[in-house]
Amino acid sequence: AQKITQTQPGMFVQEKEAVTLDCTYDTSDPSYGLFWYKQPSSGEMIFLIYQGSYDQQNATEGRYSLNFQKARKSANLVISASQLGDSAMYFCAMILTGGGNKLTFGTGTQLKVEL
Amino acid sequence: DGGITQSPKYLFRKEGQNVTLSCEQNLNHDAMYWYRQDPGQGLRLIYYSQIVNDFQKGDIAEGYSVSREKKESFPLTVTSAQKNPTAFYLCASSPRTSGWGGSTDTQYFGPGTRLTVL
Numbered sequence: 001a002q003k004i005t006q007t008q009p010g011m012f013v014q015e016k017e018a019v020t021l022d023c024t025y026d027t028s029d030p031s032y033g034l035f036w037y038k039q040p041s042s043g044e045m046i047f048l049i050y051q052g053s054y055d056q057q058n059a060t061e062g063r064y065s066l067n068f069q070k071a072r073k074s075a076n077l078v079i080s081a082s083q084l085g086d087s088a089m090y091f092c093a094m095i096l097t098g099g100g101n102k103l104t105f106g107t108g109t110q111l112k113v114e115l
Numbered sequence: 116d117g118g119i120t121q122s123p124k125y126l127f128r129k130e131g132q133n134v135t136l137s138c139e140q141n142l143n144h145d146a147m148y149w150y151r152q153d154p155g156q157g158l159r160l161i162y163y164s165q166i167v168n169d170f171q172k173g174d175i176a177e178g179y180s181v182s183r184e185k186k187e188s189f190p191l192t193v194t195s196a197q198k199n200p201t202a203f204y205l206c207a208s209s210p211r212t213s214g215w216g217g218s219t220d221t222q223y224f225g226p227g228t229r230l231t232v233l
Contacts, residue, residue, distance in 0.1 A: 004157075033216030037224075043203060045158075045224035052217060091157055095216040101146060101165070101209065102173060103222055105157030 002027045004092050006106035013082045014114055020067070021077045021109045023092030032096050034075040035103065036066065039089040048090075051075060082113045117142045119225035121206050126230045128193070128200065136191045136228045138206035147189035148207040148222060151175060158205060164189055165212045193230065204228045 003026040013019040025034065036048040051059045051066045059066040067076040079086055089110050093103040119140045128134045140147065146165045150158035160173030164183040178197025183189055189208075193200045207222040 031216055033218070033220055035221065043205075043227045043229070045205060045207075047221060047223055050218050050221055093157075095220050101148075101163065101212040101220050101222075102160045103148075103150075103158065103207075105159075107155075107157050 002029070002032075002094055002096050002104050004094055004104055004106035006092055006109050008109045009107075010110045010112070012112050012114060013079075015084060016081055018078060018080045019082055019111065021079070021090050021092075021111065023075045023077065023106060025073050025075060025092075025094050027073075027094070027096060029096050032094055034066070034068070035093045035095070036064070036075075036077045037091045037093060038086075039091060039108070041088070045091070049077070079111075084113050084115070087111060087113045119206060119208055119223060121204075121225040121228050123228060124226065126228055128230060128232050130232060131195045133192055133194050134230070136193065136204055136206075136230070138189045138191065138225060139187055140189075140208045140225075141187060142208055142210075142223070143186070144208035144223075145186070145211045146209045147183065148209075149173075149179070149181065149189070149191045150205045150207065152203040152205060152227075161191065161204075200230055201232045202230060204230060 005024045032053045034051045038046045049061045065078045089108045091108045092106045122137045148163040149161040162181040164170035180192045206225045209222045210219045
């Protein structure tokens with residue numbers, strides 16, 4: 001069965017610095033999609049970035065980039081130039097082929113950006 | 116302004132009552148989903164629908180029911196059979212379900228409903 005692992009329950013970063021949030025996944029399926037979501041204290045889940053298993057290049061969206069290492073089954077999120085508004089919970093998630101489009105989530109990483 | 120709306124934001128239920136959570140989207144998305152989030156945890160899938168008048172159970176469907184009579188709407192009923200319904204409920208939609216985890220499978224979420232059983 002597929003599984004997403006986020007080993008960092010909490011992270012601190014200083015404003016304007018870069019931070020990497022770790023995500024590893026486990027699947028034997030060759031086709032899958034990887035997603036990162038941000039959940040502020042308000043509760044809504046905000047889509048940040050997507051990486052397909054067949055994509056040759058790492059995905060980037062503004063200050064967010066995804067460090068995709070397929071052989072290691074890792075999909076780490078890199079946030080550059082952290083801002084106070086980046087303080088939130090971050091979830092890594094995966095969709096598998098034929099999985100009914102179900103998102104399987106990790107347990108999340110709480111990021112706190114400090115002055 | 117396109118998006119997903121959920122109502123109410125907060126909902127209180129007495130034990131033994133059924134309650135219905137609303138989810139509406141004007142994104143013209145084919146697929147819709149309901150997830151449950153418990154404190155300190157990720158989301159778990161309750162039900163999903165890929166097309167009008169059709170829906171499938173997710174991982175934790177017991178005690179819940181849904182309908183999909185219109186493309187835009189996917190209400191969730193939490194029945195009295197749900198033993199521990201206090202949680203945060205999130206509705207999502209995606210353009211379509213490719214079946215292989217493509218970019219069009221990206222799910223976009225509503226603001227959520229926080230349900231508390233008194």
